[in-house]
Amino acid sequence: MEQIRAYFKQSATYQLLQILADQLDDFFTTFGEIAIRGLMVLKCIFAGQINLKEVIEQSARFGVSSLPITISIVSMTSIIVAMQVAGEMVKQGGGNYVGLLVAMLTVRETGIIMSGFAIISMIGSSLASEIATMKVTEQIDAIRVLGVNPIRYLFVPRVLAGTLMMPPVMIVASTFGIIGGGIASTLVSELSYKAYFSSVWSGLYIYDIKVAIAKAFTYGFVIALISCTCGYIAKGGAKGVGIATTKAVVWSFVAIVILDLIFSIAFFF
């Protein structure tokens, strides 16, 4: 029996199952950590344990430093969409719907999701590596020994900044996206600016904007929370920082896509 067990442990099937078990264990551990930290952050926020100076500093990081790249990505996406469809739609007699299509797509989807991806790449990864470095160099232990709550000091300002700054970033980026789509449409087809923007206003509802803002608040909260948590649970040295950063980016991307699906089902079906 022992021999069979030893033989099985060396087999590829066992190794594969072991890897799968480790991955599942890591998934549930990370998910649990994110949920627990999320509740702790909310508890601190509702208890008023907020360092306003830190929130403002982190908001500048979220908003100002990410804005150029966010605007670029969202605008490019809208321009690409407009270039792909404007010519053909005008030819088919649907020129009056180009603005509507670009605006609806930008406000409902690309504006928010591309802003989320840009924030994850620029800010989420930097948050995770910053906190992971603090973890592996015992700075977080030092915070705890000095009697300061690391959730209040590290998480709350970053999560609040993410939650509060994501909507304005998304609004500015989406506005640029719609304008960029208009410019592209008029360049590749015979559509006029006036026709494009009339079409934008005819198809865009306040409801769409409200849902987009709700999405932005949620995504900002989730990105900052996941990034901080992945950094906070980092282990080891430089390798641990790298793993934490990658994990933060992957988890944030997946979370945003899943949340997007949930929002679409909940608000547009």
Place this chain on the structure above:
Amino acid sequence: MIKVENLVKKFDDKTVLNDISFEVKDGETLAVVGFSGSGKSTILKIICGLLEKDSGTIKTSEGDIAMVFQYSALFDSLTVHDNIIFALTERKDLRKLYSSQDLDNIVREKLKLVGLEEIEDKFPSELSGGMQKRVSFARAIVTNPKTILYDEPTAGLDPISSTLIEDYIVRLKDETHASSIVVTHQMSTIQRTADKVLMLYNGKSVFQGTPQEMCEQGNEYTKQFITASLNGPMKLLTE
């Protein structure tokens, strides 16, 4: 006062600390020595609350517990000034007690105590290892702790800087009358700073006594440690 009784700590199936007991009176310093991985730092982390114990009791004097970390653990995004006043500005119970003038004075006073001046605006990366260590001393004592824990305070320092750090450990003990525990590998640190020595091997206490007794008694473990011999009851993990 620090009183530890029957302390047990396990990581998974491995017992890192097995029935450890000791007492450090006010104003006393205990040196904890032993091989790497013998559980020395784990004792400190349990006392200051960074790790949970599995069983046993720990009693410390009322008041703050400070810890000086092996690699200083200064906040690299904050200046020396902000590192030192961190607890005073971030702790709910302390943050409204001091004006900005008070905080400046505290920083100057604590830096003077560890022999540093005019470095308030520097960042940790601009300081030498010895200076970082002394700033971490200043940060640790800012809340006037009754218990101070030092995790290998002279690790990575040259002999002269090590002597300086040892002098400051003694000076801080005299100034604060706190109970201190110093985890160390160095005999000079034991002889210059400690009143008592606890030696660990495989998570068990194999010697407790004064530094003098450590050198004079015929304990096989301490003899091997002092002579840095490979022959003796303690075996390295690679053997």
